[in-house]
Amino acid sequence: MLHQLFKFKGGVKPPTNKTQSVTLPIAAAPLPSRLIVPLHQSIGGTPRPVVQAGDKVRKGQLIGEADGWISAAVHAPTSGTVLAVAMQPQPHPSGLDALSVVIEPDGRDEWIDRQPFDYANATPDDTRRYLQQSGVVGLGGAVFPTHGKLTASRSVAMDELIINGAECEPYITCDDLLMRERAADIVRGIGIFRDLLQPKRVLIGIEDNKPEAAAAMRAAVAELGENFEVVSVPTRYPAGGAKQLIRVLTGKEVPAAKRSTDLGVQCFNVATAYTAWRAIAYGEPVVSRIVTVTGNVHAPRNYEALIGTPMDELLALAQPHPDTDGTVMGGPMMGFLVPTPDVPVVKATNCLIAHADRLFPPKAPEMPCIRCGACADACPHELQPFELYWHARAKNFGKTQQYHIFDCIECGCCSFVCPSRIPLVQYFRFAKSEIWAREREKNAADEAKTRFEFKQFREEREKAEKAEKLAKAAAAQAAKKAAEAAAAAADSSPAAPAEAAVDPAQAAKKAAIEAAMARAKAQREAAQPKNTDTLNPQQAEELAAIEARRQAAGLTDAAAGTAAVDATREAKTEE
Amino acid sequence: MMTAPAPFLLKDASVSRVMTQVCLALVPGIAAYAWLVGPAVLIQLVIASLAALLAEAVMLRLRGKPLAMFLSDGSAVVTAWLIALTFPPLAPWWLVATGTVFAIVVAKHLYGGLGQNPFNPAMVAFATCIVSFPALMAQWPSVGLQMPLLDQIDIILGLAPRVDALSGATPLDAMKTALKLGDGEIDVAHLLANQDIYGNFAGRGWEFVAAGYLIGGLWLWQRRLISWHAPLAFIAAFVAISGALWLYHPATFANPLFHLLSGGTMLGAFFIVTDPVSGCTTPRGKLIFGAGAGLLAYIVRVFGGYPDGVAFAVLLMNLSAPVIDLLTQPRIFGMKDES
Structure with a gap:
């Protein structure tokens, strides 16, 4: 049956360079000299280490415990001794270190006691928790904890479950080989996802440059008696982007602001389905993955490598040529050069490319933008990259948000086509991180202001309470005196002195509260910035416009923003 | 440490390639034009190109920009050709040169150079010259004018009187x-x-x-x-x-x-x-x-x-x-x- 396909706009067709690494089957990489297993390997929280230096661990043993719902466990990839739980260099463009468990293998590669998960008798919640504890995360590159995506929207019926075997980035063939060799386990894993999400249909999208993989998947689906559809999609980068594949297979467009489940669709990578099945049927947590090792090497190939394997040891298996001058993790479109050659393979590592100028010539110098619009034609999210570039360059970040910078998926199509050789994606990353940083600063300032105001309130309250106590004491004394006087006056009217006794007490309390409120008001006004005292009419107008916008934006206290800076300062001096 | 960011693969594209293709696309029109009014058109193309590159070089030097990179981007030549093709083919050389220099210096570089000009430089040149030199800009060769190349050159260079043959429109x-x-x-x-x-x-x-x-x-x-x-x-x-x-x-x-x-x-x-x-x-x-x-x-x-x-x-x-x-x-x- 021919499936109706939809098109996404934009996209590019770079040379695929996939044939080099598919000639040989997947090989198991030998045990490396040591393993560096970062605790933070998925989107979300950083798992807590549950081992310490000197501990003996077995293969598959928990070493990092999920610290929240969006977080996934981390396991020892082989048996051995924990050398350290310490900060280690990471395969991340930032070059920052992160907490990792360093393990020296004992060479025996001894598993823990593996128990299949009793899937048939488990509730869906149990299954999700089990997948979390098994460290199952999205292996397409985004490493989002899989269990977090296995809950359908309450209000929208689940129409389609999309399984992503498109693998659109050049050079990468790990999913291709996995589908060719282990299709049955993938299909069984998809069955788990299907059970949890209850979609109306399941579509497996594979780019049409991988006919062997598609055939293997079709055969496995037929053999297992599933009704999943294996659909060949046109080869065009980035057809394997989750949003693009959803669009191609269903016609649905998921905007940045929405979850795909809100549109009744969810998407998983084929390798994720595979690891989910390994965890459930064999009790094996995610301790290895398939990595394509290619580029400027003598023998490109796919390896099943342990998580934590130093990249240089893995790359050496493929025999890099002498002119190799770096290692790219990921594909040539979205990957990055790792900061040092020995950073570890992580769950997100789908491909290592030996970098050399011969394969990737140095870029010509950046020219000015000529607004030719090639980037806009290539953008799969139909953005206007040259406008974004213009505003990002000018650090006009508000404008970049107006031009939807957060809908950019950083696929690199714009940079790929740009005749002026502008590294557009770099500018967009810069703008995004600046916006996030400012957001954090603003939140910090808001928090400081809240703290300051609470402190002020507390001090006033204490003063008021003190005043009240004093007033009460005075009133009690007055009442006592009055009572004495009344006693002296013997049997005249008893009501009047009682009234007099209540009245002064209340009056004192009221006065104290009023005084406190007046002081608080005066102080708040004093906290206004001084430079607003001498405004020219134009500035005043601008200020009014800004406040109007702030109010429109739902910031209730118009003065809050202007006072926030002062408040921060006060709060700091207080600390 | 290399810091070159992704994508590592790039399409084979450049500004000079874009500009070269624009120039190539003008060739059929230029050929027909030269056939119609004679080789004067080609002379004007050369004059305009030289004037544009010279003005571009001077402006790049003044602005402290790399000469080789920008002179070879081809944008000045495209502007020059469009000017040469919109001006009368037998216009005096200095008129074409003035228009071209004005386009490059004022319309392009004073606004920030390549990619920054709010107005089309060639059209700025045309508008400026037709307002400043309306008579010269209206002198087109009479239809069917047969004039040898050397005579055309003499007219363009101002060595020969601007004859009645040029009173056409x-x-x-x-x-x-x-x-x-x-x-x-x-x-x-x-x-x-x-x-x-x-x-x-x-x-x-x-x-x-x-x-x-x-x-x-x-x-x-x-x-x-x-x-x-x-x-x-x-x-x-x-x-x-x-x-x-x-x-x-x-x-x-x-x-x-x-x-x-x-x-x-x-x-x-x-x-x-x-x-x-x-x-x-x-x-x-x-x-x-x-x-x-x-x-x-x-x-x-x-x-x-x-x-x-x-x-x-x-x-x-x-x-x-x-x-x-x-x-x-x-x-x-x-x-x-x-x-």
Whole structure:
């Protein structure tokens, strides 16, 4: 049956360079000299280490415990001794270190006691928790904890479950080989996802440059008696982007602001389905993955490598040529050069490319933008990259948000086509991180202001309470005196002195509260910035416009923003 | 440590390649033009190119920019060629040079150089010169003028008197003048019957020049260097307004074909309104830009005092391009249903 396909706009067709690494089957990489297993390997929280230096661990043993719902466990990839739980260099463009468990293998590669998960008798919640504890995360590159995506929207019926075997980035063939060799386990894993999400249909999208993989998947689906559809999609980068594949297979467009489940669709990578099945049927947590090792090497190939394997040891298996001058993790479109050659393979590592100028010539110098619009034609999210570039360059970040910078998926199509050789994606990353940083600063300032105001309130309250106590004491004394006087006056009217006794007490309390409120008001006004005292009419107008916008934006206290800076300062001096 | 960011693969594209292709696309039109009025056109191309590169070099030096990188980007040559093709072919060398230098120095570099100019430099040159030197800019060679190359060079270099042979006008200008002089007595059909001037459609030989630009433009479109939006809107607007007025009063308004094939219509449609730097960039914006330029060009051409209106029309639309772009931002992926 021919499936109706939809098109996404934009996209590019770079040379695929996939044939080099598919000639040989997947090989198991030998045990490396040591393993560096970062605790933070998925989107979300950083798992807590549950081992310490000197501990003996077995293969598959928990070493990092999920610290929240969006977080996934981390396991020892082989048996051995924990050398350290310490900060280690990471395969991340930032070059920052992160907490990792360093393990020296004992060479025996001894598993823990593996128990299949009793899937048939488990509730869906149990299954999700089990997948979390098994460290199952999205292996397409985004490493989002899989269990977090296995809950359908309450209000929208689940129409389609999309399984992503498109693998659109050049050079990468790990999913291709996995589908060719282990299709049955993938299909069984998809069955788990299907059970949890209850979609109306399941579509497996594979780019049409991988006919062997598609055939293997079709055969496995037929053999297992599933009704999943294996659909060949046109080869065009980035057809394997989750949003693009959803669009191609269903016609649905998921905007940045929405979850795909809100549109009744969810998407998983084929390798994720595979690891989910390994965890459930064999009790094996995610301790290895398939990595394509290619580029400027003598023998490109796919390896099943342990998580934590130093990249240089893995790359050496493929025999890099002498002119190799770096290692790219990921594909040539979205990957990055790792900061040092020995950073570890992580769950997100789908491909290592030996970098050399011969394969990737140095870029010509950046020219000015000529607004030719090639980037806009290539953008799969139909953005206007040259406008974004213009505003990002000018650090006009508000404008970049107006031009939807957060809908950019950083696929690199714009940079790929740009005749002026502008590294557009770099500018967009810069703008995004600046916006996030400012957001954090603003939140910090808001928090400081809240703290300051609470402190002020507390001090006033204490003063008021003190005043009240004093007033009460005075009133009690007055009442006592009055009572004495009344006693002296013997049997005249008893009501009047009682009234007099209540009245002064209340009056004192009221006065104290009023005084406190007046002081608080005066102080708040004093906290206004001084430079607003001498405004020219134009500035005043601008200020009014800004406040109007702030109010429109739902910031209730118009003065809050202007006072926030002062408040921060006060709060700091207080600390 | 290398810090070169992704993507590591790049398409084989560059600014100079874009500009070279634009120049190549002009070749059919240039060939037809040279055949029509003689090799003078080629001399003007050389003069304009030299003037443009010289002005570019001086400005780059003054602005402290790398000379080799920007001189070889080809943008100055494109500007120069467009100027040479819009000026009268036997205009004195200094007129072409002045226009070109003004375009490069003022319209391009004073606004920030490549990619920053709000106005189309070639059209700035044309507008400046036609306002400053109206007589010289209106001197076109008489139709069917046969003049040897050396004589043409002498005229361009000012070594020979500007003879009566140069008192001609473009068919467009001739039509307008004749209609004005005829003052209602002469109708368009009679004028067009004069095949010596107007040929079969719009001007003897000029149809071939227009066809040459059309071919080059279609090639650019096929190469995806330009999109169809602006040229089609430009031509459609021309056809719409000229067709409407022609149907309304055929005696005083020429037919759409005449307007499409004369003056700067085809050059404008494919090489001027498609300029990405000074034009609109959104698909709807390009449609508005093209249509606006077409309408204004017709109005200036038919009701104004200048021989053609494309330059002024394009400059006016250049002014509006930023706001048109702002108001026509396309809906993005996933947000097409939002109002």
